[in-house]
Amino acid sequence: MAHTEKPTALIMIFGATGDLANRKLFPSLYNLFEKGKLDRFAVVGVARRALSNEEFQLKVKESVKENGETDPKADLDEFVSKFYYHSHDVTDSSSYLALGKLSEELDSHYGLNGNRIFYLAMAPEFFGTIAEHLKKDKLTDVSGFKRLVIEKPFGHDLESAKVLNKQIRTAFTEDEIYRIDHYLGKEMVQNIEVIRFANAMFEPLWNNRYISNIQVTSSETLGVEERGRYYEKSGALRDMVQNHMLQMVSLLAMEPPIKLTTDEIRSEKVRVFRALRPIKDGEVNEYFVRGQYDKGVMNEKEVPAYRQEEMVDPESNTETFVAGKLMIDNFRWAGVPFYIRTGKRMKAKSTKIVIQFKDIPMDLYYQPEKTVNPNLLVIHIQPEEGITLHLNAKKSGQGDATPVKLNYANKGIDGLNTPEAYEKLLYDSLRGDATNFTHWDEVALSWSFVDNISKVWENTKEPSFPNYASGSMGPDAADKLLEQDGFFWWPFNDIDVENC
Ligand SMILES: NC(=O)C1=CN([C@@H]2O[C@H](COP(=O)(O)OP(=O)(O)OC[C@H]3O[C@@H](n4cnc5c(N)ncnc54)[C@H](OP(=O)(O)O)[C@@H]3O)[C@@H](O)[C@H]2O)C=CC1
Numbered sequence: 001m002a003h004t005e006k007p008t009a010l011i012m013i014f015g016a017t018g019d020l021a022n023r024k025l026f027p028s029l030y031n032l033f034e035k036g037k038l039d040r041f042a043v044v045g046v047a048r049r050a051l052s053n054e055e056f057q058l059k060v061k062e063s064v065k066e067n068g069e070t071d072p073k074a075d076l077d078e079f080v081s082k083f084y085y086h087s088h089d090v091t092d093s094s095s096y097l098a099l100g101k102l103s104e105e106l107d108s109h110y111g112l113n114g115n116r117i118f119y120l121a122m123a124p125e126f127f128g129t130i131a132e133h134l135k136k137d138k139l140t141d142v143s144g145f146k147r148l149v150i151e152k153p154f155g156h157d158l159e160s161a162k163v164l165n166k167q168i169r170t171a172f173t174e175d176e177i178y179r180i181d182h183y184l185g186k187e188m189v190q191n192i193e194v195i196r197f198a199n200a201m202f203e204p205l206w207n208n209r210y211i212s213n214i215q216v217t218s219s220e221t222l223g224v225e226e227r228g229r230y231y232e233k234s235g236a237l238r239d240m241v242q243n244h245m246l247q248m249v250s251l252l253a254m255e256p257p258i259k260l261t262t263d264e265i266r267s268e269k270v271r272v273f274r275a276l277r278p279i280k281d282g283e284v285n286e287y288f289v290r291g292q293y294d295k296g297v298m299n300e301k302e303v304p305a306y307r308q309e310e311m312v313d314p315e316s317n318t319e320t321f322v323a324g325k326l327m328i329d330n331f332r333w334a335g336v337p338f339y340i341r342t343g344k345r346m347k348a349k350s351t352k353i354v355i356q357f358k359d360i361p362m363d364l365y366y367q368p369e370k371t372v373n374p375n376l377l378v379i380h381i382q383p384e385e386g387i388t389l390h391l392n393a394k395k396s397g398q399g400d401a402t403p404v405k406l407n408y409a410n411k412g413i414d415g416l417n418t419p420e421a422y423e424k425l426l427y428d429s430l431r432g433d434a435t436n437f438t439h440w441d442e443v444a445l446s447w448s449f450v451d452n453i454s455k456v457w458e459n460t461k462e463p464s465f466p467n468y469a470s471g472s473m474g475p476d477a478a479d480k481l482l483e484q485d486g487f488f489w490w491p492f493n494d495i496d497v498e499n500c
């Protein structure tokens with residue numbers, strides 16, 4: 001499908017006074033505008049509180065100044081002049097008619113060709129209601145395209161995800177639904193496919209004959225902050241593993257698509273999810289480890305334990321850390337463990353992928369007490385962006401094999417989860433490119449994988465909680481998970497990219 005490079009649309013943001021809109025969406029839209037990537041457009045912000053258009057425009061202006069990457073230029077006034085506000089409780093059916101009328105007026109005033117993007121930046125319990133009202137009150141009856149951009153979490157488990165999907169499918173077809181996983185907007189996550197499929201030297205080795213294991217770590221230094229209410233019901237498994245971690249695994253494990261089209265790429269990813277070995281009830285502890293952070297010292301400041309955070313049960317059984325071993329039962333990956341690890345209040349904010357190659361068949365450079373390191377390909381997702389290839393070579397003046405690193409540093413962006421990822425995803429949704437959004441089949445299969453684990457964890461209280469100190473790399477059991485297979489987590493210091 002050809003994608004319009006300079007899209008035209010009415011963008012309706014539900015939850016326009018919220019944190020996501022303020023920190024990510026407005027600055028991203030501004031960047032697109034400022035780079036000349038948008039043709040004609042207008043934005044309607046929707047939320048309950050009373051605001052005039054002028055007050056809303058001022059908020060958008062401040063958001064761009066505070067959170068934007070670019071120095072706002074003189075065109076910021078022109079940008080915000082296209083923003084309108086509609087005070088509206090999304091549960092109140094009578095208000096949608098007025099929203100529809102405003103949309104039509106803006107469509108004709110700006111010449112938007114009847115194209116509409118509905119961006120749901122609100123709590124997920126409203127997603128279904130909004131979609132149903134949009135349909136009932138004919139906001140989706142348009143002459144151009146209509147697309148629904150929907151934030152995570154997409155359900156709480158497979159059952160609730162199915163209910164939500166059914167609700168939104170009453171108003172939008174699968175092709176019109178853009179389920180955001182912001183990791184898919186990250187530069188180096190998008191680079192996984194290019195590194196794999198544009199290099200003759202990697203793809204022939206990308207299988208169980210040459211790779212011994214793959215490690216994906218996404219660690220955070222922040223705690224649960226003010227999201228205790230949500231996180232108590234979610235935990236790291238639902239918050240990070242079901243979506244971001246499994247998405248990265250699917251990109252690492254998928255077969256080369258026959259073409260770089262949305263359908264072909266998604267269908268290869270779906271095949272990975274289908275090949276994921278399900279974890280049976282009695283096997284959860286063999287394959288997965290859960291952790292919860294205790295108090296600790298980070299940056300010379302004392303930080304509280306998870307159970308002392310606001311809106312968190314002092315006896316909470318919620319995990320803030322997960323490590324797991326995934327097996328992909330297909331010809332390419334049989335026998336190769338994919339280890340994943342994610343948690344809050346860990347030592348460093350970092351997302352890295354380590355591909356560890358098998359040892360050479362015979363070590364000609366053997367010396368007692370000295371081992372030749374395995375080759376590693378490290379993909380640095382954040383905060384630094386790049387790749388490092390760990391090889392062994394002779395250093396000048398020495399006769400033996402010494403570890404050396406080949407570094408490629410992608411032109412980095414400073415900041416984590418910056419508008420950069422949202423900017424790309426917003427642009428893609430406006431252009432009609434759904435490749436970096438999750439298809440329903442991926443969502444359903446990943447929930448079904450995760451549900452097996454969460455059911456067991458919910459029904460068994462973990463007596464060791466809290467079991468890792470804030471500022472550490474998680475509980476000891478996460479190290480044992482690899483030790484029992486003869487591996488270890490590659491320490492960040494050893495695999496850091498230099499000069500990024
Ligand atoms: N913040 C982030 O960084 C991220 C957020 N997300 C997801 O994005 C979504 C939004 O998150 P976030 O912005 O943090 O949430 P906030 O709580 O900050 O914002 C919620 C928004 O919804 C509006 N709202 C609440 N109830 C109603 C209602 N009945 N009718 C109309 N508007 C309503 C609020 O405005 P008002 O009170 O004026 O009605 C506000 O604009 C969630 O699904 C979250 O999981 C995903 C990834 C990152």
Ligand SMILES: O=C1O[C@H](COP(=O)(O)O)[C@@H](O)[C@H](O)[C@H]1O
Nearest residue numbers: 152182218220239240351416417
């Ligand atoms: O989706 C989420 O992601 C963030 C981590 O995102 P990152 O881009 O900063 O790595 C996580 O903090 C949050 O709990 C989760 O909901």
